Amino acid sequence: MPQVSSRGVAMPMSPYRKLTPYADAAKARGTKVYHLNIGQPDIETPPAVMAAVQQANIRVLEYSHGAGNLSYRQKLAQYYQRVGIEVSATEIIVTAGGSEAILFAFLSCLNPGDEVIVPEPYYGAYTAFAIAAGVHIVPVTAHIETGFALPPIAELEARITVRTKAVLLCNPNNPTGYVYTRRELEELLALCERHHLFLLSDEAYREFCYDAPYVSALHLGPAAEEHVVLLDTISKRYSACGARIGALVTKNKAVYDAAFKFAQMRVSPPGLAQLLGEAAAELPETYFDHTKAEYQTRRDRMVQRLQAIPGVQCPVPGGAFYVMPSLPIDDAERFAKWLLEEFEHLGQTVMLSPATGFYATPGIGRQEVRLAYVLSLEAIDAAMDCLAKALEIYPGRQQ
Template identity: 70%
Template sequence: MRNFVYMLEISQRGQAMPVSPFRKLAPYAEAARLAGKKVYPLNIGQPDIQTPPQLLEALRQADIKVLGYSHGAGTESYRRKLAAYYQQAGIPATMDDIIVTTAGSEAILFALLTCLNPGDELVVPEPFYGTYTAFAIAAGVSIVPITARIEDGFALPPLADFERVLTPRTRAILLCNPSNPTGYVYRRDELQALLGLCQQHGLYLLSDEAYREFCYDGATATSALTLPGGEQHVVVLDTISKRYSACGARVGALLTKNQAVYAAAFRFAQMRISPPGLGMLLGEAAAELPPSYFDETKAEYQARRDLTVRRLRAMPGVSCPVPGGAFYVMARLPVDDAEAFGQWLLQEFSYQGQTLMLSPANGFYQTPGLGRQEVRLAYVLNQADLDAALTCLAEALQVYPGRVVPQERVVELEQA
């Protein structure tokens, strides 16, 4: 009998799994708070908007003797109400098109596991929601980025850029609409063009629609499932987390008309038995809210957006496009390295005993080196706190040791 010496090693997936781009500075924030600083969290999309009281009242009124498993796709009661919500939003859905998931995160993972094989390629416009990278690693999938530029307001890159990267291993295109992290709202014609590409090359179009209700200045979010001819190609990924300020409910949905995709995703859903029972009770109450519920919330987010963009654009050397939706803004700062700057804000800086936490944008790009001077800010705090946080940022940029002169200012100085 041969003797073997085994080495304990973390899996390749575990070694490749990145730190969350919006939580990587959390240890420094905790230390700053312990040191007595007030830290404004603009790093993560955790709204301070009150969760609708109807959701919590639904839990209080629930007559539960045994909190048991549900159907693997979610309770029939919730799926019917969720289908009615989609139909009210103009999205053609029935309860048989819906798999309730453990937040949008599980919907993303189920979609990748269902639509792509290990080694396949997923095309994603960057910057993109940072955890797409983690889900791709878990599924053994390679992300192929198509870079959107801050100078263009992070608009969808030309279709030729997508066509250029397609290979025999390409299986899907994934995008978030409205976008996290950029706030860009993709137009119907842009989505129709992407769908045409998917139809031509036999690809899936995975559409993350977590911020559907939050569009500004007259913009509206187009669900990919409303595109003509998209029934077999489109998989919608959704969640109640941001829509109803219910991030802790952990209830989302995968929605598709493709029966083969649905059947395979359902088998993954059976593997984890059922989605959260109490969360679905919250979801039912949320689905019963009238469309007018979003009027006040949307107006508040737009006011926060306007405040954030106005303050940022008044800071010397800072540039940012106006986001059309969601509740994030990407900004380019006059700093040498945004991650180092974010750490410095928490470790060494304070203004009147206050500072802020932001998300370095390098974690939202797949292409190495991009986003080094960019940050994502989540305008999820009330306007007074948001204004105070932005004052901290303005003061910090004046004294940061790694401040750099913007390129356009360098040109001005050279020409003077």
């Protein structure tokens, strides 16, 4: 019998998936489960945007340009210009979600065996893309005590080897919600300049910054242009995760040319969803005012509720729609399973993401969890009531 590849075996199973059978069982028992574990927005996909697809007159659904329809890229360039990122249509490759942008960036910037430095905790799928592309993630640990700020540059610099080709930063951060400051980004760019590294900047949550203005890696001036590869998606911005439309944006011509060849390999990005993306790029700025205000209210409520629970340490995340508290527990995976298997409060429980799935370094983050506030204030209150109650009686409670 033929044998599957070792990389297929080495690929991590999504941490979310490990808990799903327990959540299903809880639901089967009649328990309501609040899903704080996934970043699937509940906000409505803008109806005008859906209508653009649904009213389009399409006789033959043809391949689009390998980099995406020019008309979409032109409107996307205008969107970027509105947020202070000066790029043109020829510096954009439309991708199948932010996911494909990550893959193309790894393939274009790194060779097999090369290393990319990533502050941890980080979005778990980076590990999977690294395995697919044959590259190694070198983690540098951020700490809850600093609100998961960028670790000192010296710590990143100490990890650089001859194989290091890039630093990958998610800003605003998933899973921590941390928003990097201009000073942190400038220090990081200087590091990349000193060591000839790419700065891969995943800005999927750009629109969701609550306390300070958002700074993009492409806001850092001409010095950034050769280094920065921006990874983007409309998934969170317009509540359109299922569309699978993202973008790789770079002013580095060699990276663009390489990435475009990988884009040609799969002929074109999803066609119907590009129509959706194009309509979304024309939404007025006020669209974000509304969604941002909604998320900010939820963040404030969730943080306030968490900070009121004895033994919980919860930094205030400046962006995205996640909080990453430390709980007074022995082990987040065990606690998450216990919540689904053995606990209920008024017929309800919560599903959360143990932070260990976001750390590459074994054994750390065992008291931390990621909670997504993609549900209503009422649901957040109910979920926090559950969590507070659970922490009172959890057998593995620790101080």
